Amino acid sequence: MYSVKEIFYTLQGEGANVGRPAVFCRFSGCNLWSGLEKDRASSICTFCDTDFRGTDGEGGGKFKTGEDLAAAVWEKWPNNREDSACRPLVVCTGGEPLLQLDDAAIKALHNCGFEIAIETNGTKPIPEGIDWSVVSPKGTAEVVVKECDELKLVYPQPEAMPEKFAHIKASHYYLSPMADPHRDSADSLYRDKLTREVIDYCLNYPRWRLNLQTHKIVNIA
Numbered sequence: 001m002y003s004v005k006e007i008f009y010t011l012q013g014e015g016a017n018v019g020r021p022a023v024f025c026r027f028s029g030c031n032l033w034s035g036l037e038k039d040r041a042s043s044i045c046t047f048c049d050t051d052f053r054g055t056d057g058e059g060g061g062k063f064k065t066g067e068d069l070a071a072a073v074w075e076k077w078p079n080n081r082e083d084s085a086c087r088p089l090v091v092c093t094g095g096e097p098l099l100q101l102d103d104a105a106i107k108a109l110h111n112c113g114f115e116i117a118i119e120t121n122g123t124k125p126i127p128e129g130i131d132w133s134v135v136s137p138k139g140t141a142e143v144v145v146k147e148c149d150e151l152k153l154v155y156p157q158p159e160a161m162p163e164k165f166a167h168i169k170a171s172h173y174y175l176s177p178m179a180d181p182h183r184d185s186a187d188s189l190y191r192d193k194l195t196r197e198v199i200d201y202c203l204n205y206p207r208w209r210l211n212l213q214t215h216k217i218v219n220i221a
Contacts, residue, residue, distance in 0.1 A: 013215025
């Protein structure tokens with residue numbers, strides 16, 4: 001049984017696949033925060049701005065089998081399916097998708113023709129069959145993944161600064177300015193200050209690149 005908060009079709013807003021159409025499958029639950037505000041301050045991840053609790057979002061629900069889940073994801077892909085040059089992409093995210101995403105779901109999604117990307121905190125091993133992996137370490141959580149396609153860090157995190165993860169092999173290294181869930185998103189001075197800090201870090205350590213959440217900038221899901 002898979003518990004999914006929401007399934008929706010949009011453009012990938014960040015990272016190496018920015019601008020690419022994709023179906024997002026947001027699994028419910030996380031191992032670093034309950035999703036309840038009363039637990040935020042005592043959690044490993046204190047800055048999450050995503051609602052991953054329950055199954056009441058667009059396209060969300062409980063799916064008994066991998067085939068059921070894949071069918072729900074496929075329904076979100078546009079009807080113009082004769083465009084065979086474009087392989088459909090599903091981004092499995094959360095919460096923490098690797099608490100639920102298993103071999104059965106991976107096989108079913110591949111059988112539908114999907115390229116499978118995951119967005120994970122790196123505390124669980126990445127299973128076989130994942131086509132694109134994005135690892136975003138959080139706080140003091142132990143990261144067990146040693147290799148991925150994208151290493152994406154929210155910056156700054158005193159206990160998870162970039163130098164701590166120099167041993168992880170990745171094709172792309174990204175730093176994202178932290179979005180404070182308690183601060184007005186229109187606070188441009190705060191946002192610009194953090195962005196400037198990330199820019200300066202990237203200029204000093206050129207392995208890293210600035211990553212902005214373009215879906216928020218252009219106001220899409």
